Amino acid sequence: xxxxxxxxxxxxxxxxxxxxxxxxxxxxxxxxxxxxxxxxxxxxxxxxxxxxxxxxxxxxxxxxxxxxxxxxxxxxxxxxxxxxxxxxxxxxxxxxxxxxxxxxxxxxxxxxxxxxxxxxxxxxxxxxxxxxxxxxxxxxxxxxxxxxxxxxxxxxxxxxxxxxxxxxxxxxxxxxxxxxxxxxxxxxxxxxxxxxxxxxxxxxxxxxxxxxxxxxxxxxxxxxxxxxxxxxxxxxxxxxxxxxxxxxxxxxxxxxxxxxxxxxxxxxxxxxxxxxxxxxxxxxxxxxxxxxxxxxxxxxxxxxxxxxxxxxxxxxxxxxxxxxxxxxxxxxxxxxxxxxxxxxxxxxxx
Amino acid sequence: xxxxxxxxxxxxxxxxxxxxxxxxxxxxxxxxxxxxxxxxxxxxxxxxxxxxxxxxxxxxxxxxxxxxxxxxxxxxxxxxxxxxxxxxxxxxxxxxxxxxxxxxxxxxxxxxxxxxxxxxxxxxxxxxxxxxxxxxxxxxxxxxxxxxxxxxxxxxxxxxxxxxxxxxxxxxxxxxxxxxxxxxxxxxxxxxxxxxxxxxxxxxxxxxxxxxxxxxxxxxxxxxxxxxxxxxxxxxxxxxxxxxxxxxxxxxxxxxxxxxxxxxxxxxxxxxxxxxxxxxxxxxxxxxxxxxxxxxxxxxxxxxxxxxxxxxxxxxxxxxxxxxxxxxxxxxxxxxxxxxxxxxxxxxxxxxxxxxxxxxxxxxxxxxxxxxxxxxxxxxxxxxxxxxxxxxxxxxxxxxxxxxxxxxxxx
Numbered sequence: 001x002x003x004x005x006x007x008x009x010x011x012x013x014x015x016x017x018x019x020x021x022x023x024x025x026x027x028x029x030x031x032x033x034x035x036x037x038x039x040x041x042x043x044x045x046x047x048x049x050x051x052x053x054x055x056x057x058x059x060x061x062x063x064x065x066x067x068x069x070x071x072x073x074x075x076x077x078x079x080x081x082x083x084x085x086x087x088x089x090x091x092x093x094x095x096x097x098x099x100x101x102x103x104x105x106x107x108x109x110x111x112x113x114x115x116x117x118x119x120x121x122x123x124x125x126x127x128x129x130x131x132x133x134x135x136x137x138x139x140x141x142x143x144x145x146x147x148x149x150x151x152x153x154x155x156x157x158x159x160x161x162x163x164x165x166x167x168x169x170x171x172x173x174x175x176x177x178x179x180x181x182x183x184x185x186x187x188x189x190x191x192x193x194x195x196x197x198x199x200x201x202x203x204x205x206x207x208x209x210x211x212x213x214x215x216x217x218x219x220x221x222x223x224x225x226x227x228x229x230x231x232x233x234x235x236x237x238x239x240x241x242x243x244x245x246x247x248x249x250x251x252x253x254x255x256x257x258x259x260x261x262x263x264x265x266x267x268x269x270x271x272x273x274x275x276x277x278x279x280x281x282x283x284x285x286x287x288x289x290x291x292x293x294x295x296x297x298x299x300x301x302x303x304x305x306x307x308x309x310x311x312x313x314x315x316x317x318x319x320x321x322x323x324x325x326x327x328x329x330x331x332x333x334x335x336x337x338x339x340x341x342x343x344x345x346x347x348x349x350x
Numbered sequence: 351x352x353x354x355x356x357x358x359x360x361x362x363x364x365x366x367x368x369x370x371x372x373x374x375x376x377x378x379x380x381x382x383x384x385x386x387x388x389x390x391x392x393x394x395x396x397x398x399x400x401x402x403x404x405x406x407x408x409x410x411x412x413x414x415x416x417x418x419x420x421x422x423x424x425x426x427x428x429x430x431x432x433x434x435x436x437x438x439x440x441x442x443x444x445x446x447x448x449x450x451x452x453x454x455x456x457x458x459x460x461x462x463x464x465x466x467x468x469x470x471x472x473x474x475x476x477x478x479x480x481x482x483x484x485x486x487x488x489x490x491x492x493x494x495x496x497x498x499x500x501x502x503x504x505x506x507x508x509x510x511x512x513x514x515x516x517x518x519x520x521x522x523x524x525x526x527x528x529x530x531x532x533x534x535x536x537x538x539x540x541x542x543x544x545x546x547x548x549x550x551x552x553x554x555x556x557x558x559x560x561x562x563x564x565x566x567x568x569x570x571x572x573x574x575x576x577x578x579x580x581x582x583x584x585x586x587x588x589x590x591x592x593x594x595x596x597x598x599x600x601x602x603x604x605x606x607x608x609x610x611x612x613x614x615x616x617x618x619x620x621x622x623x624x625x626x627x628x629x630x631x632x633x634x635x636x637x638x639x640x641x642x643x644x645x646x647x648x649x650x651x652x653x654x655x656x657x658x659x660x661x662x663x664x665x666x667x668x669x670x671x672x673x674x675x676x677x678x679x680x681x682x683x684x685x686x687x688x689x690x691x692x693x694x695x696x697x698x699x700x701x702x703x704x705x706x707x708x709x710x711x712x713x714x715x716x717x718x719x720x721x722x723x724x725x726x727x728x729x730x731x732x733x734x735x736x737x738x739x740x741x742x743x744x745x746x747x748x749x750x751x752x753x754x755x756x757x758x759x760x761x
Binding site: 345 | 393394397399400464465492496520522523562563703753
């Protein structure tokens with residue numbers, strides 16, 4: 001949680017300095033870590049975009065974060081997406097897509113696939129995947145999209161092993177949740193679809209952990225979906241392109257940050273247990289910030305992915321049209337290397 | 351949705367959070383954050399072949415720096431507004447002005463979409479909720495299919511529905527409502543019903559750092575849909591007149607706004623209520639040797655490429671045409687031009703294969719085959735999703751356009 005917070009501070013500032021193009025912080029929503037802790041490391045994860053905490057918990061490291069945010073040649077996503085659009089097959093984390101809620105029906109389908117592979121007689125190349133569960137994150141705003149409704153209904157009727165995890169942080173950019181829905185939050189909709197649902201205090205990491213752990217147990221033993229609505233508050237702006245002072249009072253943000261912050265609550269709990277004190281806090285904070293800055297510096301110094309790599313992965317192999325376009329562009333690049341600033345890019349790997 | 355800061359070269363305003371210019375950076379932090387390096391200085395305009403050419407929006411001749419361009423504009427003269435008061439507006443302010451006029455002149459008009467009430471993520475609707483009330487300018491829940499369908503229903507009951515889709519990249523949940531419903535409402539009812547009062551505004555196109563989902567220009571999908579109109583203006587004065595025309599046109603209209611222009615274009619705009627004709631292209635620069643066709647923000651890239659051509663090939667003159675409306679489009683103006691010049695280059699930011707340039711090329715080949723002296727050339731986006739780090743190679747930049755025009759001229 002502290003790493004997430006430190007990383008957010010540095011990358012937010014870096015965007016403000018024009019060194020990365022975009023960023024989204026998790027300030028106030030660090031409690032999400034509790035949900036990741038309750039899952040099996042092999043459970044597939046689908047995120048929306050504010051789930052860096054869950055990915056970090058899985059072991060996605062600071063270098064990987066920074067390489068993605070700088071879209072450099074070590075970014076596994078090959079520098080194609082905006083910052084925070086992480087993905088890592090190694091961590092079973094499906095790559096983020098900016099369009100909202102599209103991940104929800106996909107996650108239901110992935111869960112159905114898990115269920116099927118656990119009953120197939122011949123195990124696939126990954127081996128049998130018994131008792132796995134998908135977790136799919138989304139915001140309360142995304143829950144207004146049609147995809148949310150299809151996803152819940154399909155997961156319920158097809159009995160998919162999945163946890164739908166709603167991060168209700170009160171705002172969809174400027175739109176407060178009171179303008180997003182009239183019913184009793186997102187939780188009430190789960191009931192309507194025949195899905196067992198729990199609402200949890202998202203700023204209490206242990207509550208999030210306990211609810212997700214129990215949800216997972218139900219999912220894998222009974223093969224049915226569960227909906228968790230985790231109530232929190234978006235302390236940061238929506239993204240670096242947003243200035244939330246245009247639509248919410250500063251005092252509201254300060255009050256939440258002061259009185260109900262997941263990091264502060266966790267720190268108090270640890271202190272009460274006698275496992276934490278101010279000195280440990282300071283040392284840890286300092287070390288984490290140093291680690292973050294080290295990864296930051298390393299990633300920033302690297303070049304962008306090689307130019308020809310931009311033509312890869314549209315299909316499994318290049319169709320004729322792309323071969324021609326690649327040739328045309330590479331010829332221009334050779335003709336005008338300075339204009340295209342080709343030194344920004346890594347050399348093509350042989 | 352991710353609201354990205356829209357424009358690299360822009361004015362920094364309080365709520366317009368476009369802060370990617372290095373000279374606007376706050377004091378650097380200590381440690382490795384101390385060395386500042388800009389992430390996307392895409393091209394070196396001091397390098398060959400651009401060096402010395404005054405290119406880009408900063409040097410454009412296509413914006414009305416003074417009111418004289420307004421005074422002499424025949425389309426505005428026809429409307430009787432060319433001699434009246436003008437005001438300097440950027441593209442965003444011109445959209446805002448058109449919406450204010452639409453709301454002020456039509457009691458049935460409403461403006462709605464995600465985050466619209468506080469002014470919208472690009473600030474195009476700023477002040478409208480305060481002026482006309484939250485019943486007429488309102489936030490919707492986050493559902494594009496809902497927004498489009500809701501607008502169709504209002505329009506089918508005779509009201510004027512002006513919907514905003516936050517980014518053109520996010521219009522696709524509404525695709526069914528637009529393609530199967532809005533476009534066919536009139537036809538399927540034998541003309542009894544229509545939803546002509548619907549206009550859907552959507553910011554589109556590249557900004558330098560939008561990547562896959564904040565950069566797309568999806569006009570071609572909609573250009574394949576009989577029953578709707580598709581418009582993409584290039585400048586503030588154009589945007590105001592074409593938006594009012596779209597809102598008042600008795601057909602549903604998709605109105606794409608190249609978001610890089612919101613703050614990078616500034617020109618004199620008539621203060622009056624006026625419209626500009628839909629389905630009418632505009633010849634921006636007359637020429638005799640080649641016809642260059644584009645629309646939206648690509649117009650400025652083409653203007654720059656033409657400057658370089660005319661610099662490097664003395665005596666050559668290029669005709670530049672802005673289509674303005676993509677569907678139904680003005681084939682006559684383009685055909686007339688190509689019949690004179692014998693050569694045609696079309697350019698758009700969207701991927702080449704099945705892009706709108708293909709339609710222009712086919713239609714012109716049908717009409718002008720015997721007059722053509724070179725193959726019709728398309729300069730377009732790459733046939734791939736829109737990449738972040740490689741944007742400079744994806745888009746049909748000024749040098750790629752320059753080379754294509756040169757190739758066509760020398761054929």
